[in-house]
Amino acid sequence: MSASSSDATETQLSKGGPTLAIASLAAMATYLDSSVLFVAFPDITQSFTAATTSTLSWVLNAYTITFAALLIPAGKLADRVGPKQALLVGALIFTAASMVCGLSPSIEILIFARIIQGLGAAVLVPSSLALVLSAYPREKLPQVVAIWGAMGAFSAALGPSVGGVIVNGLGWRWIFFMNLPIGAVTLILGPRYLKESKNPEVRIPxxxxxxxxxxxxxxxxxxxxxxxxxxxxxxxxxxxxxxxxxxxxxxxxxxxxxxxxTLDLDLFALTNFRWGIIAMFIYAISFGAMFFGSLLFMVEVWQWSILKAGFAIAPGPALVAILAAVFGKLALRVGQRPLILTGGVLLTVSAIYWLIALSFEPNYWVGFVPPFTIVAISIALIFPQVTSIAAQALPADRSGVGSAAIQSVRQFGQTFGVALTLAFVGNTSYARRELYGHFDQIWWTLAILGLLTTLCGVPMAVTKKD
Structure with missing residues (x-):
């Protein structure tokens, strides 16, 4: 590499830091919002006693459905108008809707505001990743996308513990108010540090x-x-x-x-994008089932409080955030494919451990600490690297819609994983001992999904720094 090209790369890296920080922070708020309300739901129910259970469930579902439904169209729009403008608009919508959620006097207004939140998140997330992709030289993308992807997994898994503290200390409305400073930082720093990269040749879908x-x-x-x-x-x-x-x-x-x-179907002719999308969907199912299943096991079988269970899960996301950066550097040398193959196997190993060692009587250090450690390594290997290998395959002028497709299947997968968990262990008529046995269905599912994720990595082309 010549001195001039090396200097150019260093300049791009120095300018990319603020972009990565702002884009990751903005996306973090949307993923946190997708899980934090699990612990706030009982308090919300008490605030709106006249609402039916089915109506109250839409406080959770309205956001999820809107987010998933609009991700791909919003990603295409980001390619047309530019990811910087799209991220700022998305952040403004998401932040304003969060304020309305926190101030909602009725369940109807709360649900409507959650729909608008989902719209803002759908605009924000794909533009966030598109900005990161354009801010760094291609050889550095495995590492920086790993950091961006880890923030999503970290924030989603951290939701119950953060939510538990806020709900117990300040009340459920502050779950939404905590988005306001994040939105303010994004809207203040974004115009100054983010660089626009729109392509006027991209057609409106x-x-x-x-x-x-x-x-x-x-x-x-x-x-x-x-x-x-x-x-x-x-x-x-x-x-x-x-x-x-x-x-x-x-x-x-x-x-x-x-x-x-709206979605360029020829993107699926790209080997790494195609198999990355499939791997993301499969692994996201396992993430939703593992995360929600573990929480339910501690609450329903071990009879722990949601707050205690949330804190028991919290070390895992912290480990993911640390390991993602480490594995991102490793991917620069060996490529993402070996890491993805290993991550799927580790998920299967953790599931087998749960089948063998998880007891009916509470024993956190034996039942959850070892498999959580293994799963944290697996998540740090899979989510960031699958996102990276699929995103790197995208043409520059279609990074928005391609990123949206990646995040859309992730959202669908996690939603499906939660629903699958409820199908296995959501029957409230089970006695504790009977319910304990039904959790084996979740662990077996994780074991199978881990192997399927590994199989998806086999056809992927190796990408590494020469």
């Missing part, structure tokens, strides 16, 4: 395609999140799932014909 993918994503998300109350085999769940699949088929057919696609 056809509105029919936007509507089809949003409705398909929304309907399938509804089928998943509603399955814990209606049942997996209910007419409602199966009908909504079939409608969602049918609309998705129409969307694919439309994308093949239109001159202004």
């Amino acid at each position: 056809n509105l029919i395609g936007v509507a089809l993918v949003a409705v398909a994503a929304g309907v399938m998300s509804f089928a998943i999140v509603n399955s814990d109350t209606a049942g997996w085999a209910s007419a409602t769940t199966l009908t909504m799932a079939l409608i969602g699949v049918a609309i998705l088929v129409l969307f694919v057919a439309h994308q093949k014909r239109t001159q202004a696609p």
Whole structure:
């Protein structure tokens, strides 16, 4: 490498630091919001006693469905108007909606504000990753995307412990108010430090395609999140799932014909992008099931408080944040593929450990500390590196929509994992001992999903620094 090119790289790295920090912080708030309300839900229920349980459930589901449904159209829009502008608009929407959530006088206003929050998050997240991709030289992307990806996993898993402290100390409304300083920092520093990289040649997507993918994503998300109350085999769940699949088929057919696609289907011809998307979906299912299943096990079988269970889970996300940067540097030397292969195997190992060693009587140091350590290594290997290897395969002018597709399948997978957990152990009529046995279904599922994730890594091309 010449001295001039080396100097240029160093200059780009120095300018990339603020971008990574601002983009990661902004995205962190959206992922934290997706899990923090698990512990706030009982308090919200007490504040709106006149609301039915099904209505209250939409405080959780409205955000998830809107977020998943609008990610891909929002990512395409970010490619057109520029990720900097998209991130600032998304942060403004998300922050304003958070304020309304915290001040909501009625359940209806709270649910509406959660929908607007989901819209803001859908605009913010893909533009966040697109900014990171454009801020660094290509050879540094495995490391920086690993850090960005780890922040998402870290914040989502940290939600219950953070939420427990805030709810117990200040009340559920402060769950939303804590987003305000993050939004303020983003909106103040973003215009100064973020660099725009829009491509005016990217066409505004056809509105029919936007509507089809949003409705398909929304309907399938509804089928998943509603399955814990209606049942997996209910007419409602199966009908909504079939409608969602049918609309998705129409969307694919439309994308093949239109001159202004919402999602460029030729991206799936890219080996690393295609297998990265599949691996992300599979592993996200396991993440949702493992995270929510562990929380439920401690609360329902061991009879721990949600706050205590949240703190018991918290060391895992902290370890993920530390290891992600380490593995990001390792990926520069050996490539992401070996790390992904190892991460899937480690998930299977942790699941087998739970099947063998997790006891009915509380024993945190034996039942959870060893597998949580293994899982933390697995998460630090998989989420950041799968995101990185898929994102690196994207053309620069389609990083927004490609990033949105990666995060969309992650959101779907985690939602599906939570719903799967509720299907296995959500029956409140189980006695504690009987419920303990049903958790084996979760651990077996994790073991299988770990192996499937590893298999997805086999066809991936090795990417490493020469």
